[in-house]
Amino acid sequence: MSDVLTTMAYERARSVPEALTLLAEGGEDTRPISGGQSLVPMMNLGLAAPAFLVDVSGIPALRTIGVDGGHLVVGAAVTHAELTTDPLVAEHAPLLAMAAAHIGSRRIRNRGTIGGSVSHGDAAAELPVSCHVLEADYRVESLGRQEWRPAREFSLGYYQTDLRSGELVTAVRIPLRPRHGWGFHEYSRRAGDFALASAAAGVALDGDRIRSAAVAVTGAADRPLRLEAVERRLTGVTAAEAERVMSGLAAALDVADDPYTKGADRARLIEAMAVRAVRDACADARREQA
Ligand SMILES: Cc1cc2nc3c(=O)[nH]c(=O)nc-3n(C[C@H](O)[C@H](O)[C@H](O)COP(=O)(O)OP(=O)(O)OC[C@H]3O[C@@H](n4cnc5c(N)ncnc54)[C@H](O)[C@@H]3O)c2cc1C
Structure with missing residues (x-):
């Protein structure tokens, strides 16, 4: 066990101006804390060591x-x-x-x-x-x-x-985007775990054809990845054709292996989640049109 004791100050801000003042006065080692569900685990693991926490959760x-x-x-x-x-x-x-x-x-x-x-x-x-x-x-x-x-x-x-x-x-x-449909799917090993792959989709239909599509995924990169090429391919096709135009997505993704999952397996999961998210978004958009 470490024998080094660290001290940390904590202040609960009552307003945005008060929080901004505390953050400015505290300087580099000051961090806002909200739910604490990521920052506290990081502190427990020694990955973050703020000297001053400004709690903004009750503003x-x-x-x-x-x-x-x-x-x-x-x-x-x-x-x-x-x-x-x-x-x-x-x-x-x-x-x-x-x-x-x-x-x-x-x-x-x-x-x-x-x-x-x-x-x-x-x-x-x-x-x-x-x-x-x-x-x-x-x-x-x-x-x-x-x-x-x-x-x-x-x-x-x-x-x-x-x-x-x-x-x-x-x-x-x-x-606000009325008459759009939305879908979200993810795969994780156990319920409640962070997802290995997830996909979010938004679709607008013209009759049965996709007028515009937005699709983004996690699991493929160090940040959310917007699939612009897929969006272009989806535009103008019918909802029934969406899965076909998305097939092959996995091969186009460059996903690195990690200690638990092969990149190629994760890429296939991403494709599957994206197909499901778009399918749900199309169904939702049809309901919005009705
Ligand atoms: C067991 C476990 C499982 C989890 N599973 C998931 C999951 O499946 N998916 C998922 O997305 N998350 C998951 N989380 C994380 C959870 O969603 C966190 O709530 C979220 O990541 C951070 O929100 P928070 O309010 O708790 O932020 P905090 O932990 O308070 O802060 C996180 C970071 O954001 C900064 N910060 C906080 N609020 C602000 C603000 N308003 N402006 C600027 N900076 C700010 C902090 O300084 C800190 O750097 C999990 C956490 C745990 C402990």
Whole structure:
């Protein structure tokens, strides 16, 4: 056992301005903490050792879900469990609810937050890949500054995101896209494990033909991967032809072996999940048209 004792300060912020001030004053060794479901395990493993934690989970402004100017806006401290039950999420971004239902166990979902998930940057996480497909933006604030950053550019690699010291994700906004259909599928070895492969899909139909498709997967790279070539192939085909045009996807993916899974096996899983997600999205879009 280590005989080195470390001390850590902890403050529970009551508002976004207070959190931003604490983060700015604390400097490089200060980290926001929200649900603690990724940061605390990292600290337990010695992979993170912040000197000062600013708890943002109880800030009322970060706990809201609303519709504003053509977007669904989800506060950063909304939990995964809340995403699965909120009526506005169900109506305007059901993909988020589908994806959140796959995260860990109920205990994790009750504490973990959307802001924490997108900031943490786990390449296997369900919410960032869904935010790619939803064309979401993240509101990033620091003292005296606020901007929206696209989800597509936010993940920079394993556990790396486009966030600097002093910055806080305060909301996720998702454009409202009526008459779209959505699908999410994943494969994990045991229920509650991180997925070996997952896929999120969004589809708009023109009659029975796919007018536009968005498909992104995890398991293929160090961040969510948008399958633009697949999206182009899907555009204009009928829903019934979707599986055929997606076959061969696995061969086109360059997935590295890891100690537990061969890259080729994982690529086949990714293809299977993507096919199922698109199939569900087409069925959902048909229901939306009816
Ligand atoms: C056993 C177990 C199983 C899990 N399984 C899954 C799974 O299957 N899928 C999955 O996606 N996740 C899984 N998780 C992780 C879980 O989803 C976390 O809730 C999520 O990754 C982080 O959210 P959090 O609110 O707990 O963040 P925290 O742990 O509080 O923080 C995570 C990181 O984000 C930063 N951060 C937090 N909030 C903000 C913010 N608002 N702005 C800027 N930075 C912020 C922190 O400084 C830290 O670096 C699992 C966790 C455990 C312990």
